[in-house]
Amino acid sequence: MLGFEQVMLQCRIERGTLERWITLSWVRPMQGDGEWHFSDADIARIELICDLHRDLGIAEDAIEVILPLLDQVYALRRQMRALTDALGALPEDVRRDVLARLAPPDR
């Protein structure tokens, strides 16, 4: 867990920018004792937004579109994993049946 100032230093980011990103809910650190606490995931996410904005030159209003889409991709991947895990726990013949249904139809 890092505090606000530490994150500003590590990610080379201005106070106002980070505050704005928190207001926009792009980053959602915890709040306790009147301070922000950033997890490793929060920091990696800030670095991602920095990459998009600073390196790739993507404007903030475009990031507003990209981030939710990206989050949906990750959510889908989590669900997909949950589904494959669930399938993996099924008996062999059921799994084979599922695979057969996923395979493209024979011509």
Next chain:
Amino acid sequence: MRNPYEVLGVSPKATPEEIRKAYRQLAKKYHPDLHPGDKAAEERFKEVSAANDLLSDAEKRARFDRGEIDEAGAERRERSFYRAYAEGGEGPKYWTSGDGEAEGSGFTEDLFADLFSGMGRGAGGARVRMRGADVTYALRCPFLDAVRGAKTRVTLPDGKTLDVTIPPGTRDRQTLRLKEQGMPGVGGGPPGDAFVEIHIEPHAYFQRKDDNIHVEVPVGLAEAVLGAKIQVPTVDGPVTLTVPFGSNTGTTLRLRGKGVPGTGGRPRGDQYVTLKVVLPDSPDDELRAFLERWAPTHPYDVRGKAGMA
């Protein structure tokens, strides 16, 4: 490591603008967080970033061109990418649809709800009622609050506040469960639970081992040799402790029942006070004169006892 011009696919005469464009193209193509399933993307992205670090800095580029530094001249600090976290426990924090979403066991949300409500081809199919997802948070907690118990209020990422009761005797990394404080349920289902992992901050002088508290307390020379009644801190406030005459550095005294409140039927722990004899700050003529007379007739082998002779 390859030549940075080759990595970015530009000529050694490329303008800064051309380098910037080439880098942007490749970074979009390879940024690992934009390609969560592509394992090779991270290596490619790092290579491209390193090349850009070198060539986008006019001074470094000139030194590289003159052969003063090699391709590795631009050092990059290690970083981790968001995708490493996004598919783990903290992912749901950043994506909750109106219906909420479940992690792990998780089949809620539209995709799975459709799947299990009979066919997901749009029309028909009763809505599924599902419990919301559990979420996990970390909370820092002062040492004494964890020992004595406390109530604290935390503000969650979504602006909701949560009142957390830290029970007496809470251990480091202990997880508290807050029923139905997680993600909202689907189709009228109950919300999930919130789990709060407690991270205890160290204390200036108290140390905790299981249910016992350990503290080192300085005593003066006279207090140690002659014995004394002194005030020592405990987690409940100061108490009077009798230092027996002839005490020494390392002498450990026990204050029964002054440790961490027991949980789950165990009795309360004890506090162990380890004494540390401290001589006066400034040399004292009288003490010196006394020791000059005393020492020759009272030799004792302290280093031999410590196995250093």
